[in-house]
Amino acid sequence: MSSASNNMDxxxxxxxxxxxxxxxxxxxxxxxxxxxxxxxxQALRDVKRKLENRALRRPVTAPESAVxxxxxxxxxxxxxxxxxxxSRSKQFAVLGGVGAVAACLLVVFxxxxxxxxxxxxxxxxxxxxxxxxxxxxxxxxxxxxxxLNVVRQRTRPDLWDESAVMRLDSLAxxxxxxxxxxxxxxxLPQ
Amino acid sequence: xxxxxxxxxLLTAYAxxxxxxxxxxxxxxxxxxxxxxxxxxxxxxxxxxxxxxxTFLRVxxxxxxxxxxxxxxxxxxxxxxMIARNVVYDHKRSRKKWKDVSDGDDGFWDRLPDDAESADxxxxxxxxxxxxxxxxxxxxxxxxxxxxxxxxxELTFREIAEITDVSINTALGRMRYALxxxxxxxxxxxxxxxxxxxxxQNVQLTAVTHV
Numbered sequence: 001m002s003s004a005s006n007n008m009d010x011x012x013x014x015x016x017x018x019x020x021x022x023x024x025x026x027x028x029x030x031x032x033x034x035x036x037x038x039x040x041x042q043a044l045r046d047v048k049r050k051l052e053n054r055a056l057r058r059p060v061t062a063p064e065s066a067v068x069x070x071x072x073x074x075x076x077x078x079x080x081x082x083x084x085x086x087s088r089s090k091q092f093a094v095l096g097g098v099g100a101v102a103a104c105l106l107v108v109f110x111x112x113x114x115x116x117x118x119x120x121x122x123x124x125x126x127x128x129x130x131x132x133x134x135x136x137x138x139x140x141x142x143x144x145x146x147x148l149n150v151v152r153q154r155t156r157p158d159l160w161d162e163s164a165v166m167r168l169d170s171l172a173x174x175x176x177x178x179x180x181x182x183x184x185x186x187x188l189p190q
Numbered sequence: 191x192x193x194x195x196x197x198x199x200l201l202t203a204y205a206x207x208x209x210x211x212x213x214x215x216x217x218x219x220x221x222x223x224x225x226x227x228x229x230x231x232x233x234x235x236x237x238x239x240x241x242x243x244x245t246f247l248r249v250x251x252x253x254x255x256x257x258x259x260x261x262x263x264x265x266x267x268x269x270x271x272m273i274a275r276n277v278v279y280d281h282k283r284s285r286k287k288w289k290d291v292s293d294g295d296d297g298f299w300d301r302l303p304d305d306a307e308s309a310d311x312x313x314x315x316x317x318x319x320x321x322x323x324x325x326x327x328x329x330x331x332x333x334x335x336x337x338x339x340x341x342x343x344e345l346t347f348r349e350i351a352e353i354t355d356v357s358i359n360t361a362l363g364r365m366r367y368a369l370x371x372x373x374x375x376x377x378x379x380x381x382x383x384x385x386x387x388x389x390x391q392n393v394q395l396t397a398v399t400h401v
Contacts, residue, residue: 009329012362015369021346044369047376051326060342062225070217072248074255076208089350116401 014041018048197266205253217246220267223343224274231278232325232336241281247273268349271339275353325375331366336361 011029016022017031018041034036195212197219203212224245229238254298297353326337332354339350351361 005217008276008363011366011368012359015362015366016347019340019347019365027383043373044366047369047372050322050376051372054322055342060226060229061223062221062242063235063239066243067217067221069243070250071210071214072205074213076210152271182277 010037011040014044017041081174198329201253201266204253214267215251220270224270226342227271227338228274228278230291230323230326231275231335232281232343237281241274243278245270246275248273248277265349267343268345268353271343271345272353321379322372325372328375329368329371333364333371336364337368340365 004014013027014021014031014037017028024105195215200216206214206235221242225242227236228241228245229235229240234240292362307364326334329337335354336350339345339353340347345353347361347365348358351358356362356364
């Protein structure tokens, strides 16, 4: 049994030596001392040479049309929007990114359009400086100034001092006589 | 593109950055050996071209699905040949045409030219690569596969063992039987063209199929 397996090992060793997959030259020399092994080795080596010559005589080349199709298929593919990542957080991230890009595009393309619609037409006509200040009518300006003074007086801080409180008390006294029963400001808890 | 880059470097360039030139270089480097193996398995140039394309489309598919995280696992050629082998077997299964050498009606001798040639022509035929290819084609499938992977694709026996999912001793044993069978075919063919030998003997060769 051990002899048979030993023989088998030697046969396999011969194949490894034949194809240069075993570097031990001494081992091969030892094997070839046996005439039977030597005969087998030589016979197999002849066949191997024939196979090698066959490959040299008739080199097989892959068809270029097939290679071109392969290379064309190797282009990196963009992931379509409907093939978003399966993770929900990744989906939100991708959708958020797409939304941000869309918003930027809207701003870039729509805003200039609105501005062009509202912008005044600029003509080459030179305006008279008198015409430019015509809106500054004197009477209107005086009335505006008067209105402004009235507003300022009514909102002066000293209008809300003691005198103002007294005026409120008197106003409240008048209201006390009314059935609504509103208390005067002076009777209110301090 | 730097031609001195290793397969793994080119593979990483394509997988990580989508570098098409790197992929082109990889294909150019190994296309003939892959195609030769497929052609040896199917014996039909048109079909071999289709299966060759299918093989690399599967390679691209795997690379693109793993984009950004691809880690080279070993020798690129071995990996591609494993895919090529699967493509060939898938095709054979789908066509249900996988025939063993023993039950084929399109036998070895049928594939050889049937006309009675002169001794010189026969000698030329015997020596020709076409004749040897026919001999390889006549081997049992497992032995033929090892011959093609070792002789044409130049894989080591360890790589062949990995691809075919057998032990290295089994791969070596198949190679040994394949060489012995090829030797028998060569001897038998020689004797059939010997003076006085009848060509019409229709000698049937029984290939050793122990492994």
